[in-house]
Each structure stands twice: as structure tokens, then as C-alpha cells.
Amino acid sequence: MGKILSFGELLLRICPDAEGRWIKENNLPFYIGGAELNVATALSIWGMPSAYMTALPKNAMTEQLVDYIDDLGIDHSAIQYQGERVGLYYLHKGKDLKNSSVIYDRKYSSFSTLKTGEINWEEVFKDVSWFHFSAICPAVSLAAAEVCEEALKEASARNITISIDLNYRALLWKYGKEPVSVLPALAKYCHLIMGNIWAAETMFGIPVPEGLREKDNYLEQAEKTSRIIQENFPACKAVANTFRFDEQGGVKYYSTLFTEGTLHVSKQYFAEKIVDKVGSGDCYMAGLIYGFYQGKSPVETLAFATAAAFTKLFVASDATNLKPAELIEKATKYEN
Numbered sequence: 367m368g369k370i371l372s373f374g375e376l377l378l379r380i381c382p383d384a385e386g387r388w389i390k391e392n393n394l395p396f397y398i399g400g401a402e403l404n405v406a407t408a409l410s411i412w413g414m415p416s417a418y419m420t421a422l423p424k425n426a427m428t429e430q431l432v433d434y435i436d437d438l439g440i441d442h443s444a445i446q447y448q449g450e451r452v453g454l455y456y457l458h459k460g461k462d463l464k465n466s467s468v469i470y471d472r473k474y475s476s477f478s479t480l481k482t483g484e485i486n487w488e489e490v491f492k493d494v495s496w497f498h499f500s501a502i503c504p505a506v507s508l509a510a511a512e513v514c515e516e517a518l519k520e521a522s523a524r525n526i527t528i529s530i531d532l533n534y535r536a537l538l539w540k541y542g543k544e545p546v547s548v549l550p551a552l553a554k555y556c557h558l559i560m561g562n563i564w565a566a567e568t569m570f571g572i573p574v575p576e577g578l579r580e581k582d583n584y585l586e587q588a589e590k591t592s593r594i595i596q597e598n599f600p601a602c603k604a605v606a607n608t609f610r611f612d613e614q615g616g617v618k619y620y621s622t623l624f625t626e627g628t629l630h631v632s633k634q635y636f637a638e639k640i641v642d643k644v645g646s647g648d649c650y651m652a653g654l655i656y657g658f659y660q661g662k663s664p665v666e667t668l669a670f671a672t673a674a675a676f677t678k679l680f681v682a683s684d685a686t687n688l689k690p691a692e693l694i695e696k697a698t699k700y701e702n
Contacts, residue, residue, distance in 0.1 A: 368495030369441060370409055373400025373517060374503050375477035376431065379644065379684060380456045382465075382628045397644075398434060399684025400453075405655070406647035407685035408674070410439045412656055414667035417441035419490060421476040423450050444490045444524060449476025453506075457644070468538055468597035478507040485513070486681035493685045496659060497521040498651070501533040501561075501569060504548050505538035511548055513536075518555040527658075528601075531651045531678075532561025534568050545569040553599050559659065560606040560651050563591045570595065584609060585622060585631060589670055592688040593626030604658070608650055608675065618702065619676045621650065623668040630664050632672035636702035640679040649686045656690075 374673050377400040382388045403418055410416035418440050422428045424434045426448045431452070440489070446544075447518060453472035472478060496519070498643045504511035521528055530553060539545060549569040553559060566572045592605035604625035610620045616638040653674035658668025670690070678686045678695040688696065 367415075367659065368416045368493045370406075370496040370498065370659060371417040371419055371444065371491070371494045371513075372402040372406040372409075373419045373497065374400055375453050375472070375475065375506060376400045376403050376422060376526060377455055378471070379451045380454060382456060382458060384458045393633040398431065398686045399532065401570055401645075402498065403435070403500050404645045405498055405531075406440050406651045408417075408649050408652035409656060411687065413651070413692055414443070414656060415679045417494065419444035419446070421446040421480050421692070422450055422452060423447070423476050423544060429454070433524065444478075446480065446485060447547060448484075449474075451475050465671070468537065469618050470535075472506060472538075475506075478510055478514045479543055481509055482512050482516045482586065484533045485516070487517065491521060491524055491526060494521075494524075494526055496527045496529070496655060498529045500533045500651075501549055501565075502533045502535055502538065504552060505535055505545070508541045508543065510667075511543075511552075518552055522555045525633075527558070528556045529558035529560070529651070529655060530556045530646060532559065532565040532569050533647065534565045546571050550598070552604070553595075557561065557698075558602055558604050558606070559595055559602050560608075560647075560654060562607050562609065563587050566591045566595065566607075570598065571649060585629065587623060589629040592622075592629065592664065598607045604654075604664070606650070606671070608647060610646070616637060617679065619646075619672070619679075621668065621672045621675070623654075623664050625664050628664070630668050631698045632668050634702045635672070635676040635700045637676075637679065637695060637700050643679060645681075645684045646675045646678045648684075649662055649678035652686075670694070676700065 379397045381395045406416045406418040453475035456469040494534040567574045588607040588660045608621040621632045653671025677696045
């Protein structure tokens with residue numbers, strides 16, 4: 367088996383406190399992340415042959431960022447050095463990326479200005495057997511969307527397994543196209559599709575009935591959505607859906623995996639307090655890749671991915687720092 371290559375924009379997450387103390391204290395915490403780097407980080411920590419591709423400007427700060435990636439044990443040989451800036455976003459600590467308080471500063475970043483015809487895919491895909499990206503990539507710019515399609519065609523031609531996370535970031539789709547007009551053309555290449563029933567509605571136009579409330583109805587809809595995805599995209603062999611709810615008194619989490627005509631449902635987890643919501647879905651995606659890459663059963667893969675995602679909620683950074691045995695042990699304490 368070859369490398370697992372994750373493709374997406376490296377971001378710096380700036381975390382001002384909601385009260386504004388950072389101004390008086392001259393203290394503005396930040397984290398290095400980005401959805402695909404979070405996936406690559408988890409996979410490397412779990413002992414997988416993880417690689418990462420992004421675009422960065424050539425300067426002193428980039429050298430430090432690449433050193434950071436190198437220290438994580440991630441192969442960064444596919445990074446493209448071009449453009450002038452690293453993407454940023456601002457989010458109050460503890461908030462979710464779907465929260466209205468998120469502020470993006472990614473316009474004209476090196477990644478957003480990537481162009482087709484300029485990347486040596488033969489070199490990029492050397493020794494790669496799995497290619498992962500997310501729906502955030504084509505949301506950044508039309509040029510990035512076109513590069514995504516180019517990458518998928520090249521990966522598909524080399525029989526590389528392809529996965530996508532249907533991350534929806536409403537504030538990013540600003541170049542005149544809606545997700546539903548872009549994502550289907552990319553998803554047709556994908557063998558593993560992960561997201562949730564609402565993301566599938568936004569990106570694929572698969573309707574979710576109004577008034578859907580009870581867990582059993584969520585599970586029924588997860589199976590319906592998954593079946594439609596596989597009907598529409600025949601290359602897709604597995605569809606995963608996550609369910610995380612901020613309820614009074616805590617956070618509830620569970621997920622499903624539909625493959626070979628069967629819907630598998632994970633254990634349910636519950637915690638009264640968590641630390642950081644960012645990166646939980648990325649950790650789940652990494653868990654799926656971890657399982658499928660090693661040939662584990664759907665049940666084993668689902669269990670690990672769900673535990674990985676839930677335990678990420680207790681880690682104060684964009685990516686997990688927990689080894690497989692640690693996260694499984696920790697998750698067990700929160701089974702509901």
C-alpha cells in the first residue's frame with residue numbers, strides 16, 4: 367500500500383477571546399490547521415504513511431510551518447510553493463466553524479490561486495494509493511475547484527482510492543457558484559463520501575424532510591441519503607454520516623456507515639463539557655481512512671472513527687494528539 371495524500375489549504379486559526387482581553391493583554395492564541403492537514407496529522411500519529419499537499423508562499427514563515435509538518439512525520443514533498451500568502455481565519459475559542467462568528471481571511475491566498483496545468487501530477491501521485499480532499503477546497507475559489515477536478519481525474523486514472531468530506535462553509539462560497547452546481551462533478555470520482563444528511567442536501571440536492579427530529583428518523587434518513595448517493599455516484603462504495611447535537615447539559619455524538627447495502631450505527635457518546643469543537647469531523651474522516659486502509663470491517667471502522675471524532679472534542683487544537691488505544695479508552699468513559 368502507498369501513501370495517503372491529503373490535499374487542501376493550510377490555515378492559521380486565530381483565537382481572540384469573546385470578551386476582548388486579547389487587546390489589553392497583547393495575547394492572541396493561534397493554531398495550525400486546515401481540514402486536510404488535520405486528517406494528515408491524525409493519520410501520521412496513528413502510524414499511517416501520511417502525506418500532505420497544499421500551496422504556500424516561499425518565505426521564512428513557510429519554512430517554519432513546513433518544519434512543523436515535518437516534525438509530525440508527514441511527507442510534505444508534494445507542497446506547491448507559489449503565491450504570496452497563507453490563509454487565515456478568526457474564531458472565538460470553543461466555537462464551531464459553523465458559528466456566525468467565524469471570520470475568513472483567505473482571499474488571494476497561495477492555495478486559492480492554484481491553477482490547472484501547473485502541477486506535475488505524475489510526481490505528486492508517485493507512490494500514492496489514497497487521495498483525500500474536502501468540499502472546502504472547491505469553496506475557496508473557482509480556480510481551486512478546477513484544480514480539484516484536475517486532481518481527481520489524475521488520481522482516478524491511476525486507480526487511486528479517493529475520499530471526500532462534505533464540509534459545508536457557507537461563508538466561503540463567494541465566487542458565483544452554489545455547492546450543488548460544483549460538488550456532483552467531483553463526487554463522481556469518490557469511493558468514500560463522508561458528511562451528514564444536511565450537507566448532502568446542500569451539496570447534492572438530496573432533500574431532508576422538514577420536521578425531522580427523532581433519532582430513529584435520522585437513521586432512516588441517513589440510509590435513504592446514503593442509498594441515493596450511491597445510486598447517483600456509482601464509484602462510491604461507502605457513505606458515512608455524523609450526528610453531533612449541542613443539547614441542554616452537554617454534547618451528544620453518534621454516526622452511521624452505509625456500505626454493501628447495510629447501515630451500520632455506532633455507539634452513542636455524551637459529555638457535559640468539551641474543550642474544542644474544531645477538527646472533530648476531520649478526525650472522524652481520518653478514522654474512516656485508517657480503518658478502510660487497513661482492511662478493517664465496517665463495524666470496526668465505524669467504531670474507531672466515531673471514538674476518534676468524539677475524543678477530539680477534548681483536545682485543544684485543530685487536530686487530535688491521541689493514539690488509537692488512548693482515544694478508544696477515553697471514549698469508553700462517555701458511552702451513553
